[in-house]
Amino acid sequence: MSIEIRKAAIKDLPVLLEFEQGIIEFERPFDPTLKDEKISYYDIKAMLFSEEVEVLVVVDGDEVVASGYARVEQGKPYLKHVIYGYLGFMFVKESHRGKGINKLIIDGLQKWCVSKNINEIRLDVYAENPAAIKAYEKAGFSSFLVNMRKGI
Numbered sequence: 113m114s115i116e117i118r119k120a121a122i123k124d125l126p127v128l129l130e131f132e133q134g135i136i137e138f139e140r141p142f143d144p145t146l147k148d149e150k151i152s153y154y155d156i157k158a159m160l161f162s163e164e165v166e167v168l169v170v171v172d173g174d175e176v177v178a179s180g181y182a183r184v185e186q187g188k189p190y191l192k193h194v195i196y197g198y199l200g201f202m203f204v205k206e207s208h209r210g211k212g213i214n215k216l217i218i219d220g221l222q223k224w225c226v227s228k229n230i231n232e233i234r235l236d237v238y239a240e241n242p243a244a245i246k247a248y249e250k251a252g253f254s255s256f257l258v259n260m261r262k263g264i
Contacts, residue, residue, distance in 0.1 A: 125157060
């Protein structure tokens with residue numbers, strides 16, 4: 113295994129679009145509010161060219177096997193931090209899960225956030241996804257706020 117992390121490039125767009133659909137299909141059972149038809153969470157092409165977003169991929173040889181992004185977000189006026197990094201688009205191909213690849217992505221995104229003078233990073237995870245929660249806790253995250261919903 114020849115694992116390398118790098119900034120995503122426009123040539124990666126087709127596989128990144130596949131990853132996005134993989135994330136959506138994985139998350140559908142957790143979120144009854146998602147539309148049934150094909151949807152998209154991100155404008156990945158725009159993200160690749162944005163100064164406010166860093167999209168990273170992990171490659172094994174020539175194969176892109178994982179992705180993630182950090183996005184600069186404005187903090188609320190009552191918070192100590194003016195900006196923070198929001199992490200998302202975390203995806204690791206099934207064949208490469210359990211090998212510490214998601215941590216590589218998180219570490220790379222954290223490094224980018226530090227380079228932007230960001231000292232707070234956040235992400236969202238479904239409460240009913242204990243494997244992801246455990247992985248993020250292992251990477252140093254802790255539960256902070258519970259977002260609740262009720263369909264009426």
